[in-house]
Every structure is written in structure tokens, then in C-alpha cells.
Amino acid sequence: MRRLPYLVAVSAALLAAAPVFAQQRNISDTALAAQTCNVCHGSASYVSPTMPPIHGVDATTLFTALTEFKTDKRPYTIMGRIARGYSDEQLKALAEYLSKN
């Protein structure tokens, strides 16, 4: 009889904790790098008034834009300067991550 309240309490605590565990994710190099974009481009839940949204955008579209900025094939204000900070492989990984997050 005395065991029951303890069990209930602990089970409740575990239940409350369960979604927390479910939400934990490992942070990859790409996942961390992708967060730098948010300061201007916003997130899945916040859209910038002037910068194009990038979260959930098709990976090929993003990668093409980034490489064209990088090589001066597409006009830009600052994105060429930023894209040149990353290798093509890194840009590709970023495009794929952003398309899914």
C-alpha cells in the first residue's frame, strides 16, 4: 500500500520527462553551422521582412543559389561574401539540412 504513491509519483515524473528525451537530438557540425543563418533569415517559425526564407526550401534550389552567389553568377548584396566562407561540400550539407529543418 505504501509503495503505490511512490510508484505513481515516479511514473508521473517519467511521463513528464519522456517528451524531453524524445526531443533531444545530437548536434552535428552542419546543424550548428545552419543556426548561423537564422540571425537574418529567421527560422521555421519566424519569417524575415526582407530576407528570403530558407527553412524547408528545396535543397537543390538552395544549393544552386549558394554556389551561384559564391561564384558571382547571381547578383547579391552580402551572400557571395558569406558563401565564400564555406566549401561546396559544406554548402551542400547546409542546403540539405535547411531543406528538412
Added chain:
Amino acid sequence: MAKQTFTRRHILAATGAAAAVIGMPHIARAQNGGRVLVIGGGFGGATAARYIKLFDPGIEVTLIERDPAYVTCPFSNYVLGGIRTIEDITHRRDPLQQRYGVKLVHGEATAVDTNARRVRLKDGTQLNYDRLVVAPGIELKYDGVPGWNEQAANTVMPHAWKAGPQTLLLKKQLEAMRDGGTVIVAPPANPFRCPPGPYERVSMIAWYLKTHKPRSKILILDAKDAFSKQGLFMGAWESQYPGMITWIAGKDGGKVESVDPKSMTIKTGFGTEKGDVINIIPPQTAGKIALDAGLAEANGWCAIDPASFASRKAAHVYVLGDASIAGAMPKSGTAANSQAKVVAANVVSSLRGTQAPAAVYHNTCYSLVTPEYGISVTGTYRPGPQGVAEVPNSGGVSPVRADAAFRKSEAEHTAGWYAGIIADTFG
């Protein structure tokens, strides 16, 4: 006790590894994710608190901040220029608590015991931590300019280098000045908060004067011989404010030797200048709590590991933003916001005992020369043997030659950046 053992096993069987830590207090903390304290709720500290929660909601994050609201330094020059109000640049931190579960503590951290892992607040409260993030911004050196002090700053020679009442004081003085008066702006030597800030300020004061008191002049008495985005600023001043602005480099007599608040004069190596409005931007150090906690070097700034912004002075402590020695990165809000994400990833990884991801940092600083003329500097950075280093052949400033449409587009992105960083910092 036997009963409890049974209970523990029972739950272990039912729920798997997650339950293995129950009943063991020190690991039980880890099961909760750990306890993080953040000192300072500016661009650095608030972003760190938010991203730790985004990466791992199971970590307990407490943000200690002494001011009820955040008045941003970014865009405070536009209050001087008359194109933004102080309300436009004042933000609340409540979403951090409401949407992300960051615990907000209103108070001032006055002592840190890095051995006992404890922070003391002014009201006597003690808070324990597993990891501490220190992001207190800057302290102004009131003894850094002979003749100038806090009283002079609060009356006739404001700094306006922390936004709020100081911004409004400088604005009031500009409004009270006669047409044909002289405004003196005196920026410090490097390093200091926001390298392009003084020159954007001059631009915005010029915008105000051009529209309200066009016979007035601006004199920049600089401790330095060169400054951020110099070519772009000086080119734009020539086209937008011809004849209004004079910049004197340190080597040409710009360096301030002393000031006299009574006569509103400044002595330089080359003579005496009189101003109707005088803005002294003094030398700075890391915020006082970082110094008091023993986290700073003799030069007043905090050395960090460029891969994580972990303190070089104390274990389990991270220092970021203006207070840190960030190598090639300028002391900017965007830089602090970016460093905070790396810190968040490192805090989460170290509490989990996993490897942290590779650090990459970003900075962008927009400046307005007029409401429709924006210029920018941007950079990507990675850890290097000599500290945080810029990735070669990337970043840099806006093109020297560009048409009005290009400048206008960067002015629009200036506003976009501001909205973005507020959302990314406070949620």
C-alpha cells in the same frame, strides 16, 4: 529500503535506460539535463539561453539579468538621427520564459565562486550551476579619458555607448544645439564595442543636422589612424554630407589628451577644440562581473578557447560576446549571437558527455549612412591556433562602387537584420 530497490528495478525494466539514474542525486541532475546559469541577457546571453533550450529542453536554464528591459545599442544611432524611437529599440525578455522555459531572474550577479560553482546575487540569493555562461557586455572606463568622469557623462558629455537614458541625453543636446554649432565625437582606440558604431553615429547625427541645422559641423577626434568600413563611410560622407564632417586621425592630432566639461573643450596633442555637443566614447573592458570573477586577463578582456568560448581561467565556465577576446571577430551583436550558438552546443554536449560539433562563427554589421544608404561588413570565422580566425578569401565590406539601388537594398536589409536578430535572440 528493499521496497524502494524493488520499485527502482521495476521502473527500470519498464522504461529502459532513462530510468537508470533515478535515486542517484548527482546523476539525477544529468537526467534532468543539468543546470545552467547565464549571466547577462543581451544578444550573447539571451541567445545562449534560448539555444540551449532549443537543443535540449531537458536542461534547466536560468538567466540572470539586472535590467527589466533590453534597450539595444544597434539602432540607437537611428534614435539620434530621428528615424527610430527609443520604444522601437526596447525589448522584453518574457518570450524566453513563456515559449522556451528559460527561468528569468531579475537581479545583479555580484560574485562567482568558480570552485563551488555558485553565483551570488546582490540580494544575497545563491544559485548553483553545472555550467556557467558569462555574457555581461562591457564596462566603460570612466577614468580612461583625463578630465572626464561619470558625472560629466551624465550631464554635458554623454557616451551613449550603452543605449537608454544616455542615448536620449545626447539626442536632447543635439536638439538644443544652435544651427551652425559643432558636434565633437571622440572614439577610443581598439578594441571596443562595435568598431563601425562611432562612424555610423556621425552619419546619423549628420542626417539629423542636414535636415534640421544644415550649417552645423561634425568633428571626429579619433584615437585611431584607421577605422572600420573607412573608405565606404568617407566616400558616402562626401556624397551625402559634403563639407559637414571632418575626421582627424590619432597621428594628426585626433587623440584626446584631456577634456574640460566646464568649458566644453578638448585638448589634443595639436591644440584645443571647443564643442557645442561632445560625445566621448571611452575605452572599455569586459563587464565588471567578469573581472570580479577572475575571468579577465590584465588587459580587461576574457581569454577563451576559440573552439568553444570556454574560459581559459575557470572550468565549466564560458565567456562570450563583447566581454571575450574573440580574435578576428568584432565586438558586435551579431558576433555575440553567433558565439552563443557555439556555446549552447558546447554546453549541451559537455553535459551529455558527447563530442561538440565543429565551431563556425558569423558576423554581419550593417550601418546606415542615410535612411536609404546602407553599407555592410560580414565575415565567417573558425577556430585557429591564434584564436578565432576569418576564413580566407571570404567576407569583407560592400563594394566601393555601387549604385543607389544597391545602397538602398542594403538599407532595407539593415531593418531586416534587426528584426531577425531580435527574433533569434529573444524568441
